[in-house]
Amino acid sequence: MIPIESFIERRRHLASQMQKGIAIIPTAPERVRNRDAYYPYRFDSYFYYLTGFGEPEAVLVVVAGVDGGASKHILFCRDKDVEREIWEGFRYGPEAAREAFGFDEAYSILKLDEMLPELMTDQSAVYCAMGHATEWDIRVTGWINQIRQQTRSGVSAPGGIFDIRLLLDEMRLFKSPEELQVMRRAAEISSGAHRRAMQKTRPGVNEYEVEAELLHEFRRHGAQAPAYTSIVAGGANACVLHYVENNSRLNDGDLLLIDAGCELDGYAADITRTFPVNGKFSPAQRDLYQLVLSAQAAAISAVGPGNRWDAPHEAALRVLAQGFIDLGLCHGSVDTVMQSEDYKRFYMHRTGHWLGLDVHDAGEYKRDGEWRPLQPGMTLTVEPGCYVRPADNVPRHFWNIGVRIEDDVLVTEAGCEVLTSAAPKTVAEIEELMQDRQDLG
Numbered sequence: 304m305i306p307i308e309s310f311i312e313r314r315r316h317l318a319s320q321m322q323k324g325i326a327i328i329p330t331a332p333e334r335v336r337n338r339d340a341y342y343p344y345r346f347d348s349y350f351y352y353l354t355g356f357g358e359p360e361a362v363l364v365v366v367a368g369v370d371g372g373a374s375k376h377i378l379f380c381r382d383k384d385v386e387r388e389i390w391e392g393f394r395y396g397p398e399a400a401r402e403a404f405g406f407d408e409a410y411s412i413l414k415l416d417e418m419l420p421e422l423m424t425d426q427s428a429v430y431c432a433m434g435h436a437t438e439w440d441i442r443v444t445g446w447i448n449q450i451r452q453q454t455r456s457g458v459s460a461p462g463g464i465f466d467i468r469l470l471l472d473e474m475r476l477f478k479s480p481e482e483l484q485v486m487r488r489a490a491e492i493s494s495g496a497h498r499r500a501m502q503k504t505r506p507g508v509n510e511y512e513v514e515a516e517l518l519h520e521f522r523r524h525g526a527q528a529p530a531y532t533s534i535v536a537g538g539a540n541a542c543v544l545h546y547v548e549n550n551s552r553l554n555d556g557d558l559l560l561i562d563a564g565c566e567l568d569g570y571a572a573d574i575t576r577t578f579p580v581n582g583k584f585s586p587a588q589r590d591l592y593q594l595v596l597s598a599q600a601a602a603i604s605a606v607g608p609g610n611r612w613d614a615p616h617e618a619a620l621r622v623l624a625q626g627f628i629d630l631g632l633c634h635g636s637v638d639t640v641m642q643s644e645d646y647k648r649f650y651m652h653r654t655g656h657w658l659g660l661d662v663h664d665a666g667e668y669k670r671d672g673e674w675r676p677l678q679p680g681m682t683l684t685v686e687p688g689c690y691v692r693p694a695d696n697v698p699r700h701f702w703n704i705g706v707r708i709e710d711d712v713l714v715t716e717a718g719c720e721v722l723t724s725a726a727p728k729t730v731a732e733i734e735e736l737m738q739d740r741q742d743l744g
């Protein structure tokens with residue numbers, strides 16, 4: 304777990320980058336699934352990053368520039384309510400939350416509309432995530448308008464509204480050793496889930512049975528949820544990039560592509576593995592698999608401090624383009640295939656994304672029109688793939704084969720560290736693990 308001092312330090316750091324003003328960061332709302340049943344609650348990542356507080360109906364307010372440079376951190380949250388707690392479980396209430404999470408002040412969420420106009424009065428700037436949630440856009444502008452209506456009494460409304468995400472995205476991009484500890488554990492649990500899936504897969508099993516094995520492994524190690532909807536795609540389903548139905552029978556002779564990772568204490572893992580349903584790659588499957596694996600190795604080698612964001616993608620592309628030519632999928636030279644983008648028939652997505660509290664994490668990819676250089680502490684995925692749909696000009700033995708291999712990688716001083724290396728990846732590792740599978744219990 305990340306210590307409370309770290310959350311306090313993040314708030315201080317945020318305040319130190321603000322001009323004199325006030326930041327307003329609400330957590331996510333609870334969402335109805337149907338009638339009176341709710342989706343499992345997930346806090347807002349920005350709010351959680353700054354507070355560590357997991358309850359719904361909460362707002363963080365940071366006032367910067369108090370008494371020459373200091374900052375004040377205020378939490379609004381649900382009141383204690385013994386009656387409701389019998390039905391819905393424990394809630395901190397402002398006083399206990401202030402104490403436990405290190406806020407300077409804490410109030411009932413019911414006081415928000417009364418106190419925010421006061422707190423915003425005579426502040427020169429408001430920092431919020433304008434456009435992120437319409438409800439909050441309306442509330443913030445409403446509070447500003449209330450102050451404007453009182454300007455004849457000598458008060459002034461904030462003159463500037465700034466997007467707080469510009470500050471927070473940059474902070475979130477660089478993971479602290481404590482965050483990395485959580486991410487390593489999320490990666491470890493998720494790697495175990497992929498191993499379990501390989502051991503439980505055989506012809507005749509349904510995709511949803513394998514999905515259940517993933518969930519089993521996530522939850523039994525304390526991960527709260529999948530970090531995103533698991534993709535369990537057998538055979539041709541692997542060529543649908545966001546396939547999530549997960550309800551087809553797995554056939555002898557097909558590959559199974561699984562893109563799944565858990566969320567642990569707010570942090571995501573994101574792993575893809577592809578393996579044969581019957582435990583043994585066919586020659587055509589092996590050819591494409593080895594190609595994607597080589598592309599991934601080239602991409603991972605290109606992850607290191609000072610290298611640009613797109614270096615791994617470019618490295619993967621060159622290997623894939625050459626492989627597509629060698630296997631008769633593309634024609635011409637690597638340069639012409641790259642230039643014409645003919646490879647996009649088989650590889651149409653990019654090679655990775657930032658990873659953290661969100662599976663597609665916060666952080667800019669370009670600065671001033673240039674892909675930004677990688678720096679130690681950044682975490683990203685490396686996930687080349689190859690998806691061959693049936694077509695007249697494509698050798699028939701490759702039809703309906705979809706392969707993706709995805710790992711989570713930390714940029715280090717020396718180069719990089721693969722966080723998800725416990726998930727088997729080479730042909731030999733996969734075939735060996737699958738050789739002695741246990742029976743589905």
Ligand SMILES: [Mn+2]
Nearest residue numbers: 573684686709
């Ligand atoms: Mn991914």
